[in-house]
Amino acid sequence: MKRTLLTGNAAAAWGARLANVDYIPSFPITPQTEIIESLSEWIDNGEMPGRLVTLESEHSMITAAGSAAATGIRTFSATSSQGLLYGMEMLYTVSGWRAPFVLVNVSRGLSSPITLEPDHNDIFAARDCGFLQIHCASCQEILDSILIAYRLGEDARVRLPVIVNMDGFYLSFTREPVVIPDEESAREFVGNFDPENIHFSASAPESQAVAVLGGGPYSYFRYETHLAAMNGLAAYEEIAEEFGQRFGRSHSAVESYCADDADYLFVMLGSFATKAKEAVDRLRVCGWSIGLVRPRLVRPFPASQLQHLLADRKGIAVIDQNISMGMGGVLHSELATALYGQSGKQPILASFIGALGGRDIAIEEFFEIAEVIKQAASSGVTPPPRLLYTREELREIRKLQAVARAERDELNNNSGHKKGEAQ
Amino acid sequence: MSEKIEKMIRSTRDLPSTHLLGTGTPMCAGCGGLEALNGIYDILGEKTVFVNAAGCMTLLSVYPFTPFRGSWLYTAMASAPAGAQGIRDALDILLEQKRITTDDDLEVVVLTGDGAAYGMGLSATSGAMERNLDFIYVCYDNEGYGNTGQQYSGATPHAAKTATSRGFAGFRGYKKDLFSIWAAHNPAYVATVIGAEPLDLAKKIEKLRGMKGPRMIIALSPCPTGWDFDPRETVHIGQLALKSGIWPLKEYIDGKVTHTKVPRKRVPVEDYLSLQGRFRHLFEPTRNEKLLDEIQARVDSYWEKIEQDEAEK
Ligand SMILES: Cc1ncc(C[n+]2csc(CCOP(=O)(O)OP(=O)(O)O)c2C)c(N)n1
Ligand code: SF4
Numbered sequence: 001m002k003r004t005l006l007t008g009n010a011a012a013a014w015g016a017r018l019a020n021v022d023y024i025p026s027f028p029i030t031p032q033t034e035i036i037e038s039l040s041e042w043i044d045n046g047e048m049p050g051r052l053v054t055l056e057s058e059h060s061m062i063t064a065a066g067s068a069a070a071t072g073i074r075t076f077s078a079t080s081s082q083g084l085l086y087g088m089e090m091l092y093t094v095s096g097w098r099a100p101f102v103l104v105n106v107s108r109g110l111s112s113p114i115t116l117e118p119d120h121n122d123i124f125a126a127r128d129c130g131f132l133q134i135h136c137a138s139c140q141e142i143l144d145s146i147l148i149a150y151r152l153g154e155d156a157r158v159r160l161p162v163i164v165n166m167d168g169f170y171l172s173f174t175r176e177p178v179v180i181p182d183e184e185s186a187r188e189f190v191g192n193f194d195p196e197n198i199h200f201s202a203s204a205p206e207s208q209a210v211a212v213l214g215g216g217p218y219s220y221f222r223y224e225t226h227l228a229a230m231n232g233l234a235a236y237e238e239i240a241e242e243f244g245q246r247f248g249r250s251h252s253a254v255e256s257y258c259a260d261d262a263d264y265l266f267v268m269l270g271s272f273a274t275k276a277k278e279a280v281d282r283l284r285v286c287g288w289s290i291g292l293v294r295p296r297l298v299r300p301f302p303a304s305q306l307q308h309l310l311a312d313r314k315g316i317a318v319i320d321q322n323i324s325m326g327m328g329g330v331l332h333s334e335l336a337t338a339l340y341g342q343s344g345k346q347p348i349l350a351s352f353i354g355a356l357g358g359r360d361i362a363i364e365e366f367f368e369i370a371e372v373i374k375q376a377a378s379s380g381v382t383p384p385p386r387l388l389y390t391r392e393e394l395r396e397i398r399k400l401q402a403v404a405r406a407e408r409d410e411l412n413n414n415s416g417h418k419k420g421e422a423q
Numbered sequence: 424m425s426e427k428i429e430k431m432i433r434s435t436r437d438l439p440s441t442h443l444l445g446t447g448t449p450m451c452a453g454c455g456g457l458e459a460l461n462g463i464y465d466i467l468g469e470k471t472v473f474v475n476a477a478g479c480m481t482l483l484s485v486y487p488f489t490p491f492r493g494s495w496l497y498t499a500m501a502s503a504p505a506g507a508q509g510i511r512d513a514l515d516i517l518l519e520q521k522r523i524t525t526d527d528d529l530e531v532v533v534l535t536g537d538g539a540a541y542g543m544g545l546s547a548t549s550g551a552m553e554r555n556l557d558f559i560y561v562c563y564d565n566e567g568y569g570n571t572g573q574q575y576s577g578a579t580p581h582a583a584k585t586a587t588s589r590g591f592a593g594f595r596g597y598k599k600d601l602f603s604i605w606a607a608h609n610p611a612y613v614a615t616v617i618g619a620e621p622l623d624l625a626k627k628i629e630k631l632r633g634m635k636g637p638r639m640i641i642a643l644s645p646c647p648t649g650w651d652f653d654p655r656e657t658v659h660i661g662q663l664a665l666k667s668g669i670w671p672l673k674e675y676i677d678g679k680v681t682h683t684k685v686p687r688k689r690v691p692v693e694d695y696l697s698l699q700g701r702f703r704h705l706f707e708p709t710r711n712e713k714l715l716d717e718i719q720a721r722v723d724s725y726w727e728k729i730e731q732d733e734a735e736k
Contacts, residue, residue, distance in 0.1 A: 025508075051515075053554065055550060056549065057546065057547070059502050060501075060502050060504075060508070060546075063498055063499070063505040064505045064509035066506075066509065067474070067498070067506040067507070067508075067513070068509035068512055068513040071509065071510050072517065073516050075513075090498075200494050201527040202470045203526065203527050207494065208496045209496055211482060211497065213485055217486055
């Protein structure tokens, strides 16, 4: 065991190293690249066994990860944003192969417009693909979650690939103190991958991922995958419990902070929840009864835990770092689904969208959000979804637009002149 | 190496008399792709895993049946070579770690149509060759997206009618030279084959079996459904493809291209074209001399160049 400062990317690389992975199909993309660079360096220097291969695309990378896992070896891969979407066909495909591996996604906003900074539209685009999802809020959590993810994915009840998600820049490039477990205890915890019947071998021919005819068999295999994902809920609890006992760090499926007695709650995913925690602290000083709930496990969705945690509150603010065009925040609608039809008085469930493309959420905005849900709770009227944006930001974008307009006019005038001259 | 192999298969009498691949598949009657696959599978045998891309052959393995005695993995349309990469690497790792013995090792064989090979999967194939992946690629080339109803692909020949080139001139583009594109990667082996020439096919598969690295095969696959001809004509049309010089049988090893069967007296291309509904508009209601001449001229100039090269040697 050693405590040191690590970026989120380095923590992810350590997670893969300690999980004793055999195979790493890779492809570069900012802000993930440091993960595969670290692993590649360790392998080249002989500091870790394993084989790293750079494919020519993420589509191929996910295919190779799936087919290697389907041959029975422990596989790791990492991507982000455009890469996750480029591989999307294969995310859906390989989860149906029921061969577990771990994929780290470093969340980054999607094009268009193209950006490097984080939000969760990439990972939510993969919401329904059959990979389980663990969302991290700290560098320590990234390392720990990778170890947990191997246990979870390889569990005989589950047998599914798992995505461990972190926010680009805010975690990927931020150094935090991280405890690196010693190799032996990490290996003891993760164990060897026992592929059982997952293999390609001359002595036991196997047809995998074959076509089906008709909705009957198709539905059967799709339901099976869903039920396996649902089995992940109980499996996760057991594995996280064991992890806690062994390493002294608890990573429950849903983190709650100052939530026990709180009338009001923020609900958020990932590292931006740390900002919400600070807001909770400051609001509590001013006498607010407020807390934070942060789902770590997003697939399978820990609905009953959330129902329990969110019951009997006055108001809940779901702050989504994603936007489903024409609908709104995805986490908000998932929570609404979980809470609908529960007995007892239902809390106000208000939707806020913020932090797209790495946009900050200022502490004052959390105060404002708290105020909005408090007023909603007393009036009993749920406020319309809010797109967080400040007057200052609007002024800034107006300036940029003015510059763009001026430049275009200039260009038009000049080319007009030239045309005139030529005539 | 090849010396020993050529001793093994010298004449058609050395070819197996029964096929290893199971029967009763949902391929169309007279499928030239299946004909080629039969010949290939007889030699590669059951210590193989076929990695398939979306296409007609995907329906070979429909739960719970398969005609293969070995293994199979269906991937997607674009990434079968990457699927092969994952399996090959995994088998190597398992061998290294002594978790399996060489007895359990498999030859990894990619099986795709031309749509995947000439188009969507070309980048994945290029990547696999550039990484010198030890695998075999079998492209059955039915010159169109067959499974979706024979729309034109990068392999469709000039003037052919397809579901997306129904005009009076047929397909306006030209068949892409995949053999050369593959060969430009300098893989261990590239060859063209056809089911109608089983001896040449068998010799080539026997030869590549003894090699390592990327070994690439394009099998012209007369397709009764997509080319519109009577299923019993498959072999005949395949032979005419050779005799007319439309489909040159060749191989590439160590930077050198060799023609394995040179049609010395070529029959006119129209003998080949006129048997297929996809070229009927070249003959009916009136002969399109211009197009026919153009197709003939392209074939002639190909072989003139080959004959010249040979004469210079
Ligand atoms: C990404 C993707 N796009 C389109 C398809 C639809 N599709 C299935 S088979 C096929 C044709 C494949 O053509 P080819 O590779 O020539 O094989 P063939 O059908 O001729 O056997 C297409 C377009 C698909 N399965 N996946
Ligand atoms: S459409 Fe052509 S290639 Fe496909 S199965 Fe039928 S005959 Fe064979």
